[in-house]
């Protein structure tokens with residue numbers, strides 16, 4: 001072995017030695033994962049107060065909603081007094097939960113707690129002005145809402161005169177009542193014939209100028225249902241804020257057409273293509289969804 005080779009091997013050994021030591025030190029290094037947010041302690045009354053304010057602000061943000069379906073009574077996020085809170089179900093509550101935990105662990109309860117309000121039932125939760133609230137209308141959700149409603153057969157009105165009898169109209173409306181009983185809404189019915197002066201038969205669906213004076217002549221808070229010969233092919237139509245019309249010939253059950261139009265008076269739009277739904281257009285469905293019941297009851301109590 002010549003001097004050069006010796007030197008070479010020595011160099012190799014030194015590299016291997018220090019390399020191994022380096023590798024050992026690297027592998028044996030203590031694993032220190034710095035927390036992204038170092039734990040903060042809130043030992044003072046002042047910082048606890050700050051944390052309390054922060055929690056309340058976050059809870060307020062979590063209460064933001066677009067519609068009723070967003071709002072839930074949170075199982076996890078309670079107020080600093082342990083009372084229930086509204087939370088948007090889509091809100092990520094991790095930060096709030098951490099802060100509340102921190103508060104509960106490190107802060108002496110410094111807020112003066114009053115007894116918690118009664119937790120609302122699911123159907124009492126609503127989104128008003130983008131905030132989850134208790135729906136005051138739904139609180140009486142189980143109470144029946146009774147609305148005055150006048151059935152108007154159009155008589156002595158030429159082209160508009162209905163072929164329906166008073167008895168026929170009263171009988172069909174019984175079924176309309178049954179449909180709306182799902183929502184706890186009932187109608188106190190009277191029957192009063194009406195005359196339409198304007199003798200021009202409707203030609204365009206949705207354009208019924210001859211109803212203008214009839215609607216304008218009503219001066220009560222009742223709902224008005226007009227039974228008329230024809231509506232240019234429509235089954236029914238909304239002709240005023242509390243006024244609907246139903247044609248003699250309907251492509252769906254006449255009592256269902258009546259109930260559907262009443263749904264529009266209650267602020268309900270058309271349901272997507274759903275055979276079962278009362279608010280589907282041109283179908284015979286009779287079901288009213290929970291959300292629709294909520295909307296309809298709210299509106300019904302404003303009539």
Ligand SMILES: [Zn+2]
Nearest residue numbers: 260264270281
């Ligand atoms: Zn409709």
